[in-house]
Amino acid sequence: MLVIESVSKTFNPGTVNEKKALDKVSLTLEDGDFATIVGSNGAGKSTLFHAITGNFYVDEGRIVLGGEDITYCKEHVRSKVIGHLFQDPLKGTAPHMTIEENMALAYLRAATGRHAYFSRISAKDKKKFREQLALLDMGLEDRMKQPVGLLSGGQRQALTLLMATMVTPRILLLDEHTAALDPATADKVLALTEKIVSGRHITCLTVTHNMNQALSLGNRTLMMDGGRIVFDVSGKAREELTIDDLLEQFKARAGKRLDNDRILLSR
Amino acid sequence: MSTIFSLSILQSALELGCIYALVALALFLSFSILNIADLSTDGCFTLGCAVGAMVTLAGHPVLALFAAMGAGVCSGFVTAFLQTRMGVPSILAGIIVNTGLYTVNIAVMGFSSNVNLFACDTVFSLAKEKLSYGWYADWYKLLIVLVIVIILGVILSLFLNTRLGLSIRATGDNEHMVRASSINPLFMITVGLCLANALTALSGAILGQYQKSCDINLGTGMVTIALASLIIGETLVGKGGMPKKIAGVILGSCLYRFIVALALRLNVPAEALKLVSAVIVAIAIAFPYLREKSAFYRQRSCNRNACRKGESAHVSH
Numbered sequence: 260m261l262v263i264e265s266v267s268k269t270f271n272p273g274t275v276n277e278k279k280a281l282d283k284v285s286l287t288l289e290d291g292d293f294a295t296i297v298g299s300n301g302a303g304k305s306t307l308f309h310a311i312t313g314n315f316y317v318d319e320g321r322i323v324l325g326g327e328d329i330t331y332c333k334e335h336v337r338s339k340v341i342g343h344l345f346q347d348p349l350k351g352t353a354p355h356m357t358i359e360e361n362m363a364l365a366y367l368r369a370a371t372g373r374h375a376y377f378s379r380i381s382a383k384d385k386k387k388f389r390e391q392l393a394l395l396d397m398g399l400e401d402r403m404k405q406p407v408g409l410l411s412g413g414q415r416q417a418l419t420l421l422m423a424t425m426v427t428p429r430i431l432l433l434d435e436h437t438a439a440l441d442p443a444t445a446d447k448v449l450a451l452t453e454k455i456v457s458g459r460h461i462t463c464l465t466v467t468h469n470m471n472q473a474l475s476l477g478n479r480t481l482m483m484d485g486g487r488i489v490f491d492v493s494g495k496a497r498e499e500l501t502i503d504d505l506l507e508q509f510k511a512r513a514g515k516r517l518d519n520d521r522i523l524l525s526r
Numbered sequence: 527m528s529t530i531f532s533l534s535i536l537q538s539a540l541e542l543g544c545i546y547a548l549v550a551l552a553l554f555l556s557f558s559i560l561n562i563a564d565l566s567t568d569g570c571f572t573l574g575c576a577v578g579a580m581v582t583l584a585g586h587p588v589l590a591l592f593a594a595m596g597a598g599v600c601s602g603f604v605t606a607f608l609q610t611r612m613g614v615p616s617i618l619a620g621i622i623v624n625t626g627l628y629t630v631n632i633a634v635m636g637f638s639s640n641v642n643l644f645a646c647d648t649v650f651s652l653a654k655e656k657l658s659y660g661w662y663a664d665w666y667k668l669l670i671v672l673v674i675v676i677i678l679g680v681i682l683s684l685f686l687n688t689r690l691g692l693s694i695r696a697t698g699d700n701e702h703m704v705r706a707s708s709i710n711p712l713f714m715i716t717v718g719l720c721l722a723n724a725l726t727a728l729s730g731a732i733l734g735q736y737q738k739s740c741d742i743n744l745g746t747g748m749v750t751i752a753l754a755s756l757i758i759g760e761t762l763v764g765k766g767g768m769p770k771k772i773a774g775v776i777l778g779s780c781l782y783r784f785i786v787a788l789a790l791r792l793n794v795p796a797e798a799l800k801l802v803s804a805v806i807v808a809i810a811i812a813f814p815y816l817r818e819k820s821a822f823y824r825q826r827s828c829n830r831n832a833c834r835k836g837e838s839a840h841v842s843h
Binding site: 312314333334335336338339341343345349350351352353354355356360361363364365367368375376377378379380422423 | 684687688689690692693695696699700702703704705706707708709710711
């Protein structure tokens with residue numbers, strides 16, 4: 260369970276570039292919740308993610324993940340229990356290392372104790388990696404000794420997804436993780452995401468600019484504007500919502516039209 | 527060829543190549559893997575030599591090597607501390623430590639600018655006693671440095687495939703990924719720089735015992751030389767696994783020494799040696815780029831000719 264309590268963040272305070280990126284945001288995600296976030300440019304979607312991952316410390320408020328207060332927890336410490344996928348498929352994997360080595364790094368999260376530092380990739384690990392790669396159905400299980408830099412963007416993103424969920428995270432953050440992929444690959448990665456997330460009951464928060472996805476994916480939709488969550492819908496009310504309703508709601512609550520230069524109204 | 531390269535020149539080039547290969551391996555770790563230009567290498571090399579020389583003078587030539595490595599770890603730690611905890615940019619951190627080390631080195635050598643080890647035992651003189659019979663009697667120096675380099679090369683290669691080693695490699699390869707996957711990049715940089723500087727200092731200590739002296743200016747230009755070896759090595763072996771890359775670095779260092787030996791053989795005056803080194807380094811670094819460029823020009827002219835032929839055929843129709 261993720262609890263965010265009136266979190267605020269201002270960038271460059273006291274300068275002309277001052278930007279209130281998060282304005283007393285409160286949000287509670289129950290275990291197994293799968294929420295999508297839409298919003299205009301600069302609404303604070305990515306900033307919210309970075310606040311959760313610990314890219315920066317928030318100015319005020321509290322972030323509690325799985326009952327543990329992580330507000331001032333260091334980034335690499337909290338990333339043990341947070342899975343994070345970026346929009347850029349190149350950000351999630353190390354290009355000059357092999358598929359196997361990348362997966363071994365992701366598997367480090369499961370390692371406990373200091374002796375794990377000097378352990379090497381065991382045959383058992385390799386078998387496990389192989390089985391997991393086979394699930395992707397991309398033929399990657401036969402290319403485990405190849406550097407990740409040789410893979411396509413879609414393959415890299417699928418691998419990143421696998422790595423982020425190899426050890427089940429308390430929360431999975433997807434920051435438009437299919438936006439940079441071609442439509443066919445994007446569908447494939449998205450289907451894979453849904454399969455993994457629902458199959459393992461992972462709590463998940465995803466940013467999208469695809470209005471159709473915003474309503475069809477997961478069980479809850481959030482809209483952000485000006486560093487605040489302006490609309491939050493789930494359950495039956497969400498099922499009855501159309502894309503037009505969603506845009507209408509945004510206009511009514513944010514006092515302006517949803518302006519996102521990459522918004523997709525239909526697929 | 528035999529007139530230019532006598533066996534003894536070949537031998538000493540190989541010996542020096544193996545000794546300096548340790549610095550090249552250090553730069554392989556800091557420059558190629560961690561993506562940090564560690565400019566404290568010059569000072570750290572002299573530090574290793576100075577510490578090694580003083581402990582050797584005290585009568586412990588083997589202990590000297592370990593003491594030098596310890597000193598290297600300390601120097602690497604300071605460089606890493608400055609850049610990971612104090613927010614000093616990595617190049618500046620190296621320069622600062624390098625400057626500070628000059629005084630430290632002088633102090634280690636008892637405030638004199640050189641120390642000589644002619645009167646005392648070194649690892650080489652110890653080995654000479656043990657290996658004075660048989661065909662290898664003349665090759666004992668090479669044997670020692672070769673064994674040291676091979677052992678360290680194997681250890682480094684194994685280490686870089688452990689979880690810790692993988693984490694260090696990832697830190698230099700993709701910072702975003704590292705931060706998102708529970709690895710502390712600051713810790714990895716610290717470990718990497720400590721190891722790299724230990725290798726550099728060890729190289730300095732071995733060189734000190736090899737030439738039986740230590741001079742305060744010994745390390746000047748070491749970064750450039752090691753970088754040249756590293757790049758020659760990387761150009762030689764191209765892509766491949768860790769063992770192949772490490773072997774390439776060692777090979778590159780030996781090759782660099784051959785080139786220097788050749789230059790000396792061609793009666794290049796000793797004062798001009800630094801310039802020769804700089805030219806070799808520049809060529810070695812520019813070579814891969816120029817090769818790519820020339821391939822492109824060849825292809826372009828080929829393509830143009832083909833087009834022109836096609837055009838003339840079209841006109842004649």
